Amino acid sequence: MSDSATFDPTKRAEVFFQKDLLRVKIIASYWAVVLCAIPLWWYTTSITRLPLPTSRVSALEWTDSFKFPVDLVVSRTAGDAPVSEAELERTIQRRTQLDSARWGALDVRIHSNNLQNRSDVFSLAFNSNPAGAAHILGDDTLSVSSATYTLPQIVDTLGELLSPYASLKHEADGQRVAKYSPKYRLSFTLLNEDVSSIGYRSWEIEQSIYQYLEPTLNQLRALHDFEIESHVQFYAPLAFQPERVQVSQNHGYWALGQEETAIFVNSAEWTLSSSASNDPVLHFILFIPSSQHRPMHVMTAQGSAANSNAFIIPQWGGIVVYNPERTTPQDVLDTRTLLPIFRTFHTQLQLLLGVPPAPKGTYHIPASNIPRTAPLTRWQLAALLRARTLENARSASEALRSIVALVAQIGHLPVKEDVRALVRAALDDLDAMRDAADLHRAFSSARDAATRASAAFFDPGMLAMLYFPAEHTYAVYTPLFAPVGVPLIVSVIREIKRIRKERAEERKRKEKGKARMEGERREE
Structure with missing residues (x-):
């Protein structure tokens, strides 16, 4: 009872956890835990930003001016063709310059002899029927009357058959x-x-x-x-x-x-x-x-x-x-x-x-070896393949450019290995499309490129950070660290003030003692 009676809790030195040395050790232990946890926090919150092949993406402008090679064989007998192959080729080149919307994606090559072992060749044949309309014979031959069709009419018909955008005569058609x-x-x-x-x-x-x-x-x-x-x-x-x-x-x-x-x-x-x-x-x-x-x-x-x-x-x-x-x-x-x-x-x-219709006034006459169950001609399917190939290639190019722009603009946007692999694969597919030897292979490559570019753009890891700007980080960390950090910082400040105060008091005591000793010497 005597100890309890003499204990004064208001005196800091008499409370064991308020002893100066112990209190400093407690505060130091808290800060030691914080400092030791910083590397773990940094590791778990760091963002992986692998470098992207930006130079290859920047070089994708070729997708806007890509041309499909088209081999056209002019079949004729002596005296039944109103134009020569050279004249036809020059006219197509002039049309390409004047009507880039239709001819800009085509690189038409005129041949006078049949190309052996080629399944992707189209033919232009002339007939002597004076009242004949244009016919698609079999699956790949356009037959026109040399008596009624002029060179501009022939080129117009070829443009509607070959162009990937021939069926989209108005903007509303493209939106449909x-x-x-x-x-x-x-x-x-x-x-x-x-x-x-x-x-x-x-x-x-x-x-x-x-x-x-x-x-x-x-x-x-x-x-x-x-x-x-x-x-x-x-x-x-x-x-x-x-x-x-x-x-x-x-x-x-x-x-x-x-x-x-x-x-x-x-x-x-x-x-x-x-x-x-x-x-x-x-x-x-x-x-x-x-x-x-x-x-x-x-x-x-x-x-x-x-x-x-x-x-x-x-x-x-x-x-x-x-x-x-x-x-x-x-x-x-x-x-x-x-x-x-x-x-x-x-x-x-x-x-x-988007299946292009046959040009107005052009009729399809199936060959005997073409099954009746094939209502679309190869001209139509090829034009559709060209249109979808360009659509996929440009979609992939746009997605890849957007990824590079977003990564450059948003510093905290992650780029992991799976995203970089998809970007590289899409670029490889676009290169394969450009170098493809046939239309079907070009289409497959462009389709794969669009699929992979879209998967990279909509990667869940990227989307999660895309809608989490840096300002949100403060909103997350402030309620978490403020209740812990403020007391720790305040305690350190208080200890620093206490130490300074004690040192100042100690200096004053020493100065007073020194002055008292000097006074005693003078008296002696």
């Missing part, structure tokens, strides 16, 4: 074509506005796809993989009320104008796709109006009923409005009834995928 994807899902949907008012409960979709679309899909599988799904919806109301157009007292129709077609798809109530996938979807909808809205017609921009009761939503799909003529219930749409509808779907599919 879906962005390239290695795989598409084709979704076919039978939509009844109200099946109870004389609609259809099913359709012979498998047979129709096999008969009318499968031949074209087989040819297009050189560029894309296709996954097909189908749906039937019994109740699919419109989100708007179509306009009634009264032609006569007893005759009228419901009109779908340009504004209505833009908002035709009722996404809130229509179930158009069921598969969970990242692959883009092209929709093909057969819409059956209810009996209250029949007949329903698509209107042109001029306000008249369109010849084809169908329209395209750019990069999304195509819609056909079908008005049944029957008045009695019928459950199934058979293949015969679906024939004109799937012809329209076939045209819409080609437009959405």
Whole structure:
């Protein structure tokens, strides 16, 4: 009891943890832990920034001026060709200078003799038919009448057949074509506005796809993989009320104008796709109006009923409005009834995928050895391959340039080995495309380049830091380190002040003692 009575906690020297030496050791131990943890913190928070091949990326400007070599053999007999090979080549060169949008991506080489063992050669033949139109004979020969076709007409026809952008005559055409994807899902949907008012409960979709679309899909599988799904919806109301157009007292129709077609798809109530996938979807909808809205017609921009009761939503799909003529219930749409509808779907599919049509006034006459199941000519497929090759090459080039620019602009953006490997692989693919000996190999290389460049650009590690600027670092570290750091810093400052104060007091005591001793000496 006597010890407790004499203990005074207000006196710092009597509290064991307030002893000066022990307190300094405690503070020093905290700082020792902090200093020892700094290397670990630095290692765990450091960002890997491997160097990128910026010089190779900077040299990718050639993708904007790349030219596809095209070998064209002029086949003729004596006296039936209106122009010489040299004159044809000079005319094409002049057109290239004047119309770079069409000819700029082509390097046409004219040959007068057949090139043996070459499957990528096209032919120009002349016939003596005085009233003959242009024909695509077989799969790779353009036959024109030497009596009716002039040199400019021949060059124009060749340009439409060979150019990768011949089918995109207007900017809207380019916006209509879906962005390239290695795989598409084709979704076919039978939509009844109200099946109870004389609609259809099913359709012979498998047979129709096999008969009318499968031949074209087989040819297009050189560029894309296709996954097909189908749906039937019994109740699919419109989100708007179509306009009634009264032609006569007893005759009228419901009109779908340009504004209505833009908002035709009722996404809130229509179930158009069921598969969970990242692959883009092209929709093909057969819409059956209810009996209250029949007949329903698509209107042109001029306000008249369109010849084809169908329209395209750019990069999304195509819609056909079908008005049944029957008045009695019928459950199934058979293949015969679906024939004109799937012809329209076939045209819409080609437009959405960018398949160039044959030039106006040019007809296809298949050769005996060409199967009827190949509706697209090699001219069309080659032009499509050129267009998609350029699209992929320029997409890859743009992605690679963006990666280099972002890494240079954002100092904390990581560049790991997997990203650098993808960038290098994409550059190698672009080099392989430039040096490819045939069009299919060039397309495959450009496709791989675009895929790898996109994977590098959207790498999760890069994206995570792209949306985490340096300012956010302070917001993260301040609440974490402030409660710990401030007491440690304050304690050090207090100890420094205490030591200075004690030293100052010690000096004063020494000075007073020295002065007292000097005074005592004087007195003696």
